[in-house]
Amino acid sequence: MSTIFTSEERKQNGLSLLEKYNGIDDECFEGSNDLVDINIPTTIEWIGENCFKECTKLTSVTIPTTVTEIGNRCFKGCSSLVTINIPSSINKIRYECFSECTSLVYIKFPTSITSIGNECFKDCYNLKKINIPTSIKELGINCFNGCSSLRSIEIPTSISILPINCFNGCKSLRNIEIPISISVIPINCFCGCTSLTSITLPSSINKIEETSFGNCSSLMSINIPSKIIELESTCFNGCNSLTSINISTSVNQIESWCWFNGCMSLTAITLTTRVKRIEEYYQKYKSLKSISIPTSINELGYGYFKGCTSLTRIDIPTTVNIIETGCFKGCLSLGSINIPSSIIKLKEWCFEECTSLTRIDIPTTVNVIGCSCFKGCLSLGSINIPSSIIKLKEWCFEECTSLTSINIPSTVNEIEIGCFKNCLSLKSINIPSSVSQIGDWCFEECSSLTSITIPTSVSKLGLGCFKNCLSLRTITIPSSISEIGEWCFEGCTSLTSINIPTAVHELVKECFKNCSSLTEIDIPTSVTSIGERCFLGCPEELKKNKVIKKLCYGSCVIV
Structure with missing residues (x-):
């Protein structure tokens, strides 16, 4: 007689002859939904692969100490199996042996066990406790993966x-x-x-x-x-x-x-000098309050701390020489920052929308302040621009609504587009004689600016340069100016008088539109053209101006 109990034997004789065999064949009881409990006789020495796999109604199994081997996936998917005692004769639990036994709550290993196979208890959702004896030297891959009720081990x-x-x-x-x-x-x-x-x-x-x-x-x-x-x-x-x-x-x-x-x-990160590089992965960490940069770092890269809205303090070591594009953009809580003398460049959008930043000292080593660098710094009341700077980039201080004054060093030769746009509190500004160009929209919406002196080094006033400067009462336009851009003084409602230099040949469209207090303007005979709606919304008194009378036609309206 064969020593292996097979599925055929089971079909013919049920379990009555099981004790006459010393082994149970592979897949012997696989998928047997009628099997509720089984007491394996002491004659059995080994149980084959997949033997009780997916016996979904099996609640208990008694395995005698005569059994020395349990095959791969032996009890896999026995979803009603609650407990099982593994005899001391077993030294290895094989691959997926109890995986997906979703009702299994507790299992105790004998000290004879030395190895637990891959995925052995994977997805045993209700397994709450398990002891691992000191005899075990190896745990398999995915061993307890998905044991979502396991509390301690x-x-x-x-x-x-x-x-x-x-x-x-x-x-x-x-x-x-x-x-x-x-x-x-x-x-x-x-x-x-x-x-x-x-x-x-x-x-x-x-x-x-x-x-x-x-x-x-x-x-x-x-x-x-x-x-x-x-x-x-x-x-x-x-x-x-x-x-x-x-x-x-x-x-x-x-x-x-x-x-x-x-x-x-x-909220806090401390890095050590062994770290040579950090990436932009601090972005949008809204709880981060402080970070210490080690001296091993020489560059703060693109957007490193962008959107860290709770960041109040950061220590930048003297080893750092470049603060890259958007590095601190949107750091809403950053009140102050110490820029070390090692820094040579502040790149684009570097401190944009740092709405709590009240002051910043830029060292003389910095030779570039990138476009929009301090844009939207609503609390920035003062800033020093070092003599190392030769150009103020586009939109650099746009929407710095608390900035009341600024000193531009004599090294600066160009103020680019929108540099001080929407600086609502800016009352005065000194433009040095080194400046040769004032960009479009440069002082647009500077509603507190009362007066400004333009040096003779400037030859052109750009588009919308002083548009909606509501408090601007006086401005001296030097003889060097040969061109005044469209919308240049539009909406300057406090401007009462202005002189046009002889180098100007044209007053372009909407240049003085809605200058509702402008009653006096000195227009030289060099002006041969006045553009559309140049004086639209200006007082009736301007109709008396001889040049306006001569050059204004239907398109140049005074209301």
């Missing part, structure tokens, strides 16, 4: 390697002790452990791999041991309760998106 020092995805998706896991025998936290090891609030890593850990703590949404703190030399990409991705983290002096590589992406509760 102790890993013995006999285990030296944690496998990939070992506790991935263990949503109820609140605490875990990692033994000193472990040196690497592998890929996805604790990913999705959403109840894990803190974890203490032993001093033996030297590497934290990709997404190892990804989406641990309750994790508030973690220590980085001194032996850590590498934090891989996304290792703390999505830890949105993490408030602070200290990087040890041993870390020399923080990969892209290491732990910044999605760590929206992070």
Whole structure:
């Protein structure tokens, strides 16, 4: 008689002859929905692969100590199996042996077990407790993946390697002790452990791999041991309760998106001098209040701290020489910043929309202030521009609504488009004789500006240059000016008089439109053309001006 109990034997004789065999064949009871409990006789020495797989009504199994081997996937998908005692005769639990046993609550391993196979308890949703004896030296990949009810687990020092995805998706896991025998936290090891609030890593850990703590949404703190030399990409991705983290002096590589992406509760970051480069992955961290930049960093790159709306303080070391485009854009709480003398460039949009920034001292080493650099800095009351600057770029101080005065050094030769546009509190400005060009819209909407003197070095006033400067009463236009752009003085409702130099040959369209207080204008005979709606909305008195009388036709209206 064969010593293997097969599915054919079962069909013919049921379980009555099972005790006459010493082994149960592969797939013997697979998918048997009528099997509720089974007491395996002591004659059986081994149970084949898939033997009880998907016996969905099986609630209990008694395995005698005579059994020394349980095959791969033996109890996989036994969704009604609540408990199981593994006999001391078993030394290895094989691949997927109890995976998808969704009713399994507790399992106790005998001290004879040395190895737990890949995916052995994967997706055992109700498994709440498990003991791992010191005899176990190996855990398989995905071993406890998806055990969403597992609350705690102790890993013995006999285990030296944690496998990939070992506790991935263990949503109820609140605490875990990692033994000193472990040196690497592998890929996805604790990913999705959403109840894990803190974890203490032993001093033996030297590497934290990709997404190892990804989406641990309750994790508030973690220590980085001194032996850590590498934090891989996304290792703390999505830890949105993490408030602070200290990087040890041993870390020399923080990969892209290491732990910044999605760590929206992070309030403080301390980096060490072993870190040579940081990426733009602090962007939009709205809880980040402070960060210390180590002396190993020489550049703050594109958009590094963009949108960090709670950032109040940052220490920039003297090793940094460039602050790149948009670096602090939208840092709404940044009240002040110390720019070290090592900085040579402040790039475009660098401090744009830093609405709490009240003052900033720019060192003389800075030779470039990029376009829109301080745009929208609503609280900026004063700023010094060093003599190293030769050009004020486009929109540089646009919408600095608290800026009352500014001193432009004699080294500046050009003020570009919209530089001081919408500086609503700007009352006075000194334009040095070195300036040869004032760009379009340069002082548009500077509604508090009362007077301005333009040096003889300037030959042209750009489009809309003083448009809607509501408080501008007087302006001296030097003889060097040969061109006044369209809309240049439109809406200057306090302007009472103005002189046009002899070098000007044309007053272009809408140039003085809605200058409702303008009663006196000196127009030289050199002016041969007045454009459409040039004096629209100006007082009736201007009709008496001889040049206007001579040159204004139907298109040049005074109302």
